[in-house]
Amino acid sequence: GAVVSQHPSRVICKSGTSVKIECRSLDFQATTMFWYRQFPKQSLMLMATSNEGSKATYEQGVEKDKFLINHASLTLSTLTVTSAHPEDSSFYICSATGQGAVEQFFGPGTRLTVL
Amino acid sequence: AQSVTQPDIHITVSEGASLELRCNYSYGATPYLFWYVQSPGQGLQLLLKYFSGDTLVQGIKGFEAEFKRSQSSFNLRKPSVHWSDAAEYFCAVGRGDSSYKLIFGSGTRLLVRP
Numbered sequence: 001g002a003v004v005s006q007h008p009s010r011v012i013c014k015s016g017t018s019v020k021i022e023c024r025s026l027d028f029q030a031t032t033m034f035w036y037r038q039f040p041k042q043s044l045m046l047m048a049t050s051n052e053g054s055k056a057t058y059e060q061g062v063e064k065d066k067f068l069i070n071h072a073s074l075t076l077s078t079l080t081v082t083s084a085h086p087e088d089s090s091f092y093i094c095s096a097t098g099q100g101a102v103e104q105f106f107g108p109g110t111r112l113t114v115l
Numbered sequence: 116a117q118s119v120t121q122p123d124i125h126i127t128v129s130e131g132a133s134l135e136l137r138c139n140y141s142y143g144a145t146p147y148l149f150w151y152v153q154s155p156g157q158g159l160q161l162l163l164k165y166f167s168g169d170t171l172v173q174g175i176k177g178f179e180a181e182f183k184r185s186q187s188s189f190n191l192r193k194p195s196v197h198w199s200d201a202a203e204y205f206c207a208v209g210r211g212d213s214s215y216k217l218i219f220g221s222g223t224r225l226l227v228r229p
Contacts, residue, residue, distance in 0.1 A: 006158075032215060043205065043219045044159075093158055102147050102166065102209050104217060106159040 006107035023094030030096035033077040038091040084114040121220035136191040138206030147209030148189040
């Protein structure tokens with residue numbers, strides 16, 4: 001199956017700083033990438049959908065200026081959490097699909113802890 | 116609006132016993148249906164999917180699921196559970212439009228007794 005990687009796997013930062021998370025499709029071209037947030041013992045919440053070369057589409061209630069998403073190439077999307085606060089601490093998971101595909105391939109997730 | 120319901124938050128089974136995890140969906144047309152498994156601190160792994168055709172779908176690790184349109188269900192089954200199957204299981208439905216978005220159920224945590 002297709003492989004999606006995320007970097008870093010864990011990050012700890014101070015309140016007020018910005019953190020960038022990378023999502024890469026290793027063996028296919030990801031025309032669409034999705035970013036999810038998962039709180040402990042809860043399901044995945046879709047934050048935004050990004051298509052290569054265009055602006056991301058954010059779900060209702062997700063702050064665009066706080067969660068900056070860039071999908072500059074067919075293999076890389078980044079999520080930047082700006083001015084992070086402790087309430088942003090969560091598990092962030094990305095997924096990717098190829099052209100015309102329905103199935104999403106998920107990355108291993110990034111654990112963000114904001115002190 | 117689409118929705119996915121997994122009525123069981125926790126399920127505990129003995130190793131070697133059979134397993135059925137329930138999933139009900141709400142969607143106007145024929146949905147794309149998925150089951151994913153998540154081990155602690157990990158991403159999601161696809162177990163199986165249903166798009167069309169045969170309503171009994173075989174997946175990896177010995178899992179299968181049956182699409183029942185009349186019951187709006189897509190229950191996951193395994194005839195004999197192994198200790199390594201302990202994990203969180205998510206059912207998801209795809210909207211089937213160009214957005215390719217998935218809607219996830221709340222998950223079922225499977226515990227396996229030795």
